Amino acid sequence: MGIVDNVSFENRCGHFRADDENGELFAWLIDAGLTGTRVRDLFTEFCERLNKRGVRLKRGNIALSAIHPQVSAFMYTWRRGEGLVTNTNFLHSDIPGEGWFASPFFFMLTNKIPFLHRPLTQGSELDFPVLVEFRDEGMTDWFCQIFDFGWGFENQSLETSAGLITSWASDRPGGFTEEEFRILSKAIPVFGLAAKGIASFRTARSMLETYIGRDTAGKVLSGQVRRGSVDSINAVLLYADLKGFTTLSDTIERVELVEMLDSYLDHMASPIEAVGGEILKFMGDGILATFELTTADERSVQEICKTALDVTEKMKEGVDRLNVKRRDISKPTMELDIALHVGEVMYGNVGSETRLDFTVIGPAVNEVSRIEALCDDLGANLVASGDFVRTCADAAASLRSCGFHELRGVREPIELFRRD
Incomplete structure (x- = not known):
């Protein structure tokens, strides 16, 4: 977001007119929070604007809580001139x-103190080592302000409810002036509110992507949340399941069982995600994924089918490598069975009035799970349907027929293929 665009905001926004420099700063913060500027960019420009406003800011730092499966918080530090x-x-x-x-x-x-101020005067006894470092670097004043977002969960890295930690330091002789404190005392809370607005949406997107997948999250966030709103898509379906998990679950401690399952699912999911496949569900010890056939172009269909086949090979190789490591330390192992199918499925919102699931339904979904159940009977770790082979033609040349087989709940026997 450029400076020119930001400055002109007060002329575009009828509900907020900026009468002075502070008003312009607040107008920009409101605009940035509403339009979803990245927090790092919001913070950087906020610090720059404070200096242009006359606040002699030498250093700014923020730490923002995250609701993310891997990241607990993001931290950014800004320095004047750098x-x-x-x-x-x-x-x-x-x-x-x-x-x-x-x-x-x-x-x-830990002491639930939202504001702390420490002048960094020479000769003063400072109670935190980092503040001594700041004073030695020539900074003269420092304060910290913390904002609780009210999200109501414990974040182990920050040891508090989710929110924003901000700290600010000056190198002006004598520290921040009264006028600078007056500006900062009004501007920083507005900055915190803008940061929360941006973080709230990004948190929602992160959570949706974590639980329902990237593509599906995009559909939900774009407003496709009405029950019964479904689209028909043609896709390659992949269903993978770990053999022996049910037996092991009765003999292994809970913590070890979850850690083991996570390790296996990691090796199963990574190859799918690496090529843009959509993981629709983790079903206990199994995965249901799709590779959408978005075009009628024969070459593209062949490439997607070949990609799906290559993924199954990488999944098997990853699980094999994990099994070797686990056997070396005398840990139990599991094998992987995979089924491939192709068909038209309905993709969208299904559920009750208050609880929806964005998923795929249709005969092809049931059939791919039934095909996987025949892996043991056919002595194969990969079984594909005749529909997949006929659709994929050259891409499925490495698969050989196992004859026709009945699937539970399917009227006609279907031809199945296995990988040697």
Whole structure:
């Protein structure tokens, strides 16, 4: 978002007229929060605008909580004359170091203190090592303000409810002036509100992508949430299932069982996601995924089918590698069975008035699961339907017929193919 566009906002927005420089700053923050500017860009330009407004800001830092399966928080640091100098993601698996426990942030969070101010005057005794470092670098004043977003969950990395930690430092002799504090005391909360607005949508998208997949999340966020709203698509269907999981679940401790399952599902899901396949569901120890046949072009169909076949090979290789590692440390292992099918399915919202599932339904979905159930009987780890082979032609040349077989709930026997 450019400066010219931002400055002209007060002329475009009838419900907010900027009468002075502070009003222009607030108008820009409101516009940025409503239009969804990235938080890192919002923060960077906010710091730059404060300096242009006359606030002698030397350093700014924010840490923003994240609701994400891997990342617990994002941190950005800005310095005058250098711009954004730190862009750090904190993972859930990260173990805080001694610096965190000795920081003013940890002190404030554990004692529920939302605001802390420390003049960085020479000779003063400072109670946090990082503030001594700032003073030695020539900074003269520092304060921190924390905003709780009210999302109501515990974030282990920040040790508080989700929100925003901000800190600001000046190198003006004597520290921040009264006028600078007056500007900051009004501007920073508006910045926090804009950051929350942006983070709320990105959090929703992250959560939807985590639980229902990237493409499906995009459809839901675009407003496709009406019950019974479905589209028909033609797709390659992949159904994969781990053999022996049910037996192992009765003999392994819960924590170890979940860790084992996650490891296997990782090796199964990664090849699908790497080529743009859509994982629709994790069903216990299984996966249902689709590769949409978006075009009638024969070459494109062949490429998609070949991609699906290649994915099954990579899934098998990944599980085999994992099994070798687990056997080396005397851990139980599982094998993988996969089925491939192709057909028209209905893709959309199904459920009750208040609880919907964005999924695929139709005979082809039931059939692919029935095909996978025959892997053991056919002595194969990959079984494909005749429909898949006929649709994919050259791409399925490596598969050989196993004859016709009955599928539970399907009236006519269908021809099945296996990979040697």
